[in-house]
Structures are given as C-alpha cells and as structure tokens.
Amino acid sequence: VEGTDLSRIVAFTDGVFAIAITLLVLNLDAPDLPDADLWGVIGDLSPDLFAYFLSFAVIGRYWIVHHRVFAEVQSFDGRLLALNLFYLAFIVLVPFTTEVLGNHGDTTEGVVLYAFVLGVAASFNWLMIRHIVVRGHVRDEARLATSRFSDRSALALPAVFFLSIPVAFVSPRGAAVLWAALLVIHPGLRRHQRPDERRQPSRS
Amino acid sequence: VEGTDLSRIVAFTDGVFAIAITLLVLNLDAPDLPDADLWGVIGDLSPDLFAYFLSFAVIGRYWIVHHRVFAEVQSFDGRLLALNLFYLAFIVLVPFTTEVLGNHGDTTEGVVLYAFVLGVAASFNWLMIRHIVVRGHVRDEARLATSRFSDRSALALPAVFFLSIPVAFVSPRGAAVLWAALLVIHPGLRRHQRPDERRQPSRS
C-alpha cells in the first residue's frame, strides 16, 4: 500500500463510534432504590432511557451510513481525513448532549443543544460524502449508489435537525416528534440486501 | 468486496463489547481507607466485586457466543444490522444495571432491573441468530452447528432471566442463585475444541 492506509482510518473511526455509543451508558445514574418502589424507579429513569435509546439509534444510524459509504471508497486525501475528523468531533459530543437531553428534555435549551450538534454532524457527513463522490474517491461502479447520500434529498437529514430548533422554542416535545419522524422516513437503512451482497465471500 | 463489509460490523461489535466490559470497573468506588482496616475494606467492596465478576462473566459469555456464530456468517442484510444494534443497545446497559446491582443487590428492584435487561439482550441474541440461520446468512456446512444457538433449547437463556423476575419479588438472593446455575448449565462454552479447529491456520 502506498502512502497512508485506508483501513486504519476506518478502524479509528469505528473505534470512536463504538466508544461514543458505549459512553451513553454513563449518563444513567443509579437510582436511590431504598426510597422508591419499582415503578417509581422506572418512572425516574424514563427520560434518561428515552435519551439513551434515541442517541443509540442516531449514532447507530450514522455509523451504518459511514459503513456503507466507506465500503466503496478506494482512495482518500487530506481533506477527506480532515472532514472525517470534524465529523467525528460532533459525533463524540452526542453523549454530552444526550445527558443534557435526559436531564432537561422538556426545556428549549436542552433540545436546541441536541438538535444543533446533530445538525452539524449531519452537515459534515453530507460534505464528506459529497467530497468523496466529487473527487472520485469512490469505486466507479458504486458512484451512483453512493451519491444518493450526498444529493439534494440527502440534505433532509441535517435540515430536520436544524428545522427542529425553531420548533423547540415553541414546543420542546414537538422537536422530539420531528426527530422520531426522521428516523422513520430517512432511507439510510433501506435496500440493504442487494442481490450482489447475498453471496458475499466471508471476511478474510 | 461488494456492498458493505462484514468485518467492519464484527470490529464495531467487538469494540462495543470490549468497552462495555471495561467500563464495569468504573462502578468500583475507591474505599475510604483511613477509616477502615483491610478486612473492612474488602467487606465493603464485596457486593460491588460480586456484581463486577458476574457481569464480566455474562458479557464475556455473550461475546463468545457472538464470536462463534459470526465466524460462520458469510453475508448479511439490513435487518441483521438492525438486530445487532438492538442487541448491543442492551449489552451496553449492563454496566449501569451492574452498578445498581452492586449498590442494591439485596432489593427486588435492583435484581429485576438486572434480569430484565439481560433477558431482553438474550432475546435479541436469539432472534438475531435465528434470522441468520433462517435467511441463510451462515455457511451451509455450519448451519446445523449454528442453529443450536437459535433452537427451542437456546430459549433457556432468556427464560432463566425472565423467570428470575418473579423469584426476585420473593427473594432477591434466590434470583442470583438462578443466574449462577444458568452460567453452569448453559452450553455456550461446551464443545469448543472440535477436531477441525486444532490446526487452524494462523491469522493472516
């Protein structure tokens, strides 16, 4: 391999995603059990658990998109490395914004912080994939499939997060409904099982 | 490699398992040494250490099963990715339920929380392996061996955790005895050394 090594970038990125998604558990504080019955405990934990599962789904979704795109990448340059790092810098913030959302999910401030960080992450994701497609870092035969993550319709992802910010000033809970809708309509997970994947050779 | 990359899914999963199992140590609080003698220190730590080693064994056991099954997987689809993420979402909760168990292992609430999270994790594990077998994602010659993790007898694992919940309402400690029995009877570690593994070529 000449120059630098694509697989190390992917391994580093996987490590950061895996750690960020696992650190979400640190936001769950042990309840003070002797003072509460079982239902009281579950009730106290529910906002934290909602924030936990939401962020787990969001980070998992972002990771799947990264995974699909980089499976087709065959070269890179310094700008791609930099965009990937900028992107990760906002992914790593998610455990923090999740903690705020769990503690203060009914306030405008908590929701705006969450939406802003994920909107910026989604924007860097879009810019990174656009850079990959425009600069020809992707395999030729996968160019069309990859570009659906960087065309105008893919801007729906950052748009939903940014559009939820004004909504949060009116109704914090309305913003959460928007995000849930996003997770249903976004095509990130669709069409995974293409015919040519069925008989993929085992990892070496 | 066409489409997405199986090895990245495994690497990401390994990362999450490794982090979750290592975060268990954060539940051990440094004792206030000047106020206690050595035996007092060990006594104060013992419920936390019991919870630590129990969860280390449980996560380690789940990882070994994942490891055995995915060694035979040769393809995947979006549903497998999603099931794997749901499964990991409950594995990552284990450091939290371990903390609760260490602090309140003699209460019904602490034991129920622990049993419920591990029961759900075991259920997703079963569903994921069933999906792998039914959809033919596993190598043909390994289909039989793999299906023993997804047949009716493999439901014993989630069943023991869910059955320990009513037991915990009568006796929290009785539930812990049930789990210990589970770790002895469950066949996850048995028959590891098959003849064809003895002369396995070195990792490349």
Added chain:
Amino acid sequence: VEGTDLSRIVAFTDGVFAIAITLLVLNLDAPDLPDADLWGVIGDLSPDLFAYFLSFAVIGRYWIVHHRVFAEVQSFDGRLLALNLFYLAFIVLVPFTTEVLGNHGDTTEGVVLYAFVLGVAASFNWLMIRHIVVRGHVRDEARLATSRFSDRSALALPAVFFLSIPVAFVSPRGAAVLWAALLVIHPGLRRHQRPDERRQPSRS
C-alpha cells in the same frame, strides 16, 4: 509472520487514540439549565468547548502523523515498542490536561500543565520517528518522506509547546494564540494527496 506482529501495535495504538479523543467529551459537564437562558448556557460552556475542540484537533493531528509514518514502517524492535508506549502515556494524559484547561484556562498553572504534557508527547513522537528512520525500520523508498517528521524542522512542534510555557507566565491567553498558530503552520496535513495515492487499491 515471524515474531511479533506490526499490525497489532498499530491496532492497539489506534484504540488508545480513539479512546483518548472520545474521553474528551466527559469533561463537558451538563449545565444547570433551569437557572439559565440559552445564551447563558452557551457562555458557560464556551471555555470547555474551546478546550474540547483544541484537544480534538491536537490528538487528531498527532494521530494523522502516526498514521502516515507507520504506513511505511516494515519492522520494529523493543525500543520502538517502548517509545510508542511512552508517547501514548502522554497522549492519554490529554483528556486530563484538557479538563484543567477548560476549568482554569485563564491561569498560568492550567496552561503550563497543558503545554508541558503536549511538549513531552511531541518530543517522544520526534524521538520515535527518528529511531524508525535511523534504524531502517521504514521502507527504503519512503525514508526521505518519513524523515521530514524527524529532522530539525520537525522540532518546531515540541518547541512551540515548550516556548509557550514562559509565555504563559506573562499571559496565559498568549500561549493559546501560539498553539493556534502552530496548528496552522505545522505541515502535518500538507501534501496528502500525492499522485500515487489517487488510485490506491481498496483495503482487503
């Protein structure tokens, strides 16, 4: 592969880098939202966020250099292993010095601690790369390209950090300006896209 395995050293190092960069998020404390408006929250967080993004950029930069150099390494010895561990021991300290910088970035003590740890890390980095070049652990055709990380001009990196220490006694903020200048002038990210990298074969 005879003896020990170069790829495991790289994987371990990547893991440490990924964890250290992700632990930076733990320095961000959830603000006490009900008592503050949105702008007050952002104002309170801004020193912590400045320290977060600075350290993310610094660790990311160091990782890129490590990545570029080790892509050309073809052998190693015990001293290289030891230098890599010494280097990592100071990289792992960065989340701690970042926390101090976020809490006390306007004090001489906080800035000196940060500059000292990064200066030592940069020195070990320089010594490690020098060892790689001098002992011939690098591929012959990459020797010239690699040696630019270990020649006299590459000493600019530790020098800027150590020189910022006396500056911090006069003006802590002046030291931060020096670091920002460093991140602009240092050639670590330059010339990444060399012709021979354009059509790099996909990772196997």
Added chain:
Amino acid sequence: VEGTDLSRIVAFTDGVFAIAITLLVLNLDAPDLPDADLWGVIGDLSPDLFAYFLSFAVIGRYWIVHHRVFAEVQSFDGRLLALNLFYLAFIVLVPFTTEVLGNHGDTTEGVVLYAFVLGVAASFNWLMIRHIVVRGHVRDEARLATSRFSDRSALALPAVFFLSIPVAFVSPRGAAVLWAALLVIHPGLRRHQRPDERRQPSRS
C-alpha cells in the same frame, strides 16, 4: 477459517487493554487551581501521577507479553478463551486499584489491594501461556521461545507481587520499591530484535 476466529480474540483483547490503559487518566482529578501555586499543584498531583505511570508501564508490559505470545499461537480451545477472559477480568481491575493507590499509596490496604490484583493477573497470564505451550497451540518452531514465559523462572512475576504483600504490612513504600525492581529485572522486553524480525514484511 473453520470454527472460531483467532484474530477476533486478539482484537477483543487489544480493545480491552487499550481501554483499561486509557481509563487510567480518569483517576487524575483536576486540581483546584485558584487556591494553589504551580508547585503546590504538581505536589498534590504527584502520588496520582506516580500511580498513573506505574500502572501504564505495568499494563503496557503485560500487553507486550500477550502480543509476543499470541503472535505464535495458531489454534485455541474453550479453556484458552476462558483463561484469557479470567486474565482480562483482573487487568480491567487495574484502573480501580490504581485510583486506590493514588489516593492511599502510603497505607498497607492500598498497596495490598494493588499487589493482589496484579499477582492474580500475573498468575492467570502464566497459566494461560502454560496451557498454550502444553496443548500445542503454539507454532512448533516458536515453542521454545514461548515456553520461557511459562517456565519456573517466569513465576518470578506473580511471586514479586505476592511477596510484596507481607512487605506492605511493614512498609507500604518498600513494596513499591519491589515493584520498581521487578520492572527492571523482568525479561519481558529483552531480545525483541531477533534477526528474523528485521525484514518482516509489512502488514497486509
């Protein structure tokens, strides 16, 4: 690859080592800077920093031994997996015992806890390598080189930790001197650069 996959065991182990060594930084508490001058800060941190660097060296040393041994392993069985997990369960405890040592390194209790955990880890390490050699999981030509980690002289490592326990009852600081001696005399890092490693082909 038949059955299970050796490289995944190594990757999981590397992940656990990398996380455990990086979590050491969480034991360093940010000093209360406004109340102290620079030398006071450094003085307050010095026991924590001593414990940090000691444990970094110890975990790094254990990792190097694991790395050297598993580079020659070509097969495994369930018992090896189990011994590796038992071993890791005590490696993961090191960040906890390091915190206790940093806070209470001058007490018998803190030193005994540290010595006991590392003594048990060293014992499992010895048992694991012995199992590898006795069961023929190691490459034939590396059997002799590997067995020096599992012969009687290699018992010096756990012995030093266990022997330091009675010393700690007389003088906690005397035990620390013993460990420092251990790190100098133990042959784990020696003879790394064997002739056949010099021209090792690059990682694929």
